[in-house]
Amino acid sequence: MxxxxxxxxxxxxxxSLLLCIPSAILWRFGHLNELRYExxxxxxxxxxxxxVEYVHEVLSPPNxxxxxxxxxxxPGGSLATTHxxxxxxxxxxxxxxxxxxxxxxxxxxxxxxxxxxGASVWPSFWLIEFRRRQRDxxxxxKDLCVRCGYDxxxxxxxxxxxxxxxxxxxxxxx
Numbered sequence: 734m735x736x737x738x739x740x741x742x743x744x745x746x747x748x749s750l751l752l753c754i755p756s757a758i759l760w761r762f763g764h765l766n767e768l769r770y771e772x773x774x775x776x777x778x779x780x781x782x783x784x785v786e787y788v789h790e791v792l793s794p795p796n797x798x799x800x801x802x803x804x805x806x807x808p809g810g811s812l813a814t815t816h817x818x819x820x821x822x823x824x825x826x827x828x829x830x831x832x833x834x835x836x837x838x839x840x841x842x843x844x845x846x847x848x849x850x851g852a853s854v855w856p857s858f859w860l861i862e863f864r865r866r867q868r869d870x871x872x873x874x875k876d877l878c879v880r881c882g883y884d885x886x887x888x889x890x891x892x893x894x895x896x897x898x899x900x901x902x903x904x905x906x907x
Contacts, residue, residue: 753853786841878892
C-alpha cells in the first residue's frame with residue numbers, strides 16, 4: 734500500500750509539473766496572441782495574457798451556426814473587472830443584429846500566477862520528500878542518527894543525543 738501511495742504521489746507531482754511549465758511559458762508569451770478553443774456549443778476557453786478565461790454564453794434565440802475548434806485572435810481585454818487577476822461576471826448583453834437577441838454571459842478569469850502556484854504545490858512536496866529520503870539514506874550509510882545526525886558507531890542501540898532508537902532494518906554495516 735505504501736508503494737502504491739508513493740506511485741500516486743509521484744504521478745501527481747509529474748502531472749502538476751507538466752501543467753506548471755506550460756503555464757509559465759504561456760504567461761511569458763501570452764501577450765502575443767489570444768488562443769481560444771470553442772466547443773461548438775455555447776462555451777469557450779481563452780488563453781490570454783492575463784490568464785485563462787472560461788466563458789459560457791447562452792443566446793436567445795439560439796444561433797444556428799456554431800464554430801468549434803481552436804482559433805487565434807488579437808489580444809483583447811477581459812469581459813469583467815479583475816481583482817488580483819481573478820474575475821467573475823454574469824450578465825445579459827443585447828446583441829444588435831438582424832434578430833433582436835440577447836446573450837446571457839457568464840465568465841470566469843483565473844490569472845497565470847494562481848495557476849502556477851497551484852501547479853507547483855505537488856512538485857514542491859515531492860522535492861521536499863526526495864531531499865528528506867536522500868538525507869536519510871546518507872545518514873544510514875554513514876551510521877548516523879536519522880533524526881539529529883549524531884554518529885552512532887559507538888552506540889548503535891540508541892542515539893545519545895536525541896534518544897532515537899534506530900530500527901534494525903535501517904542499520905547497515907560497512
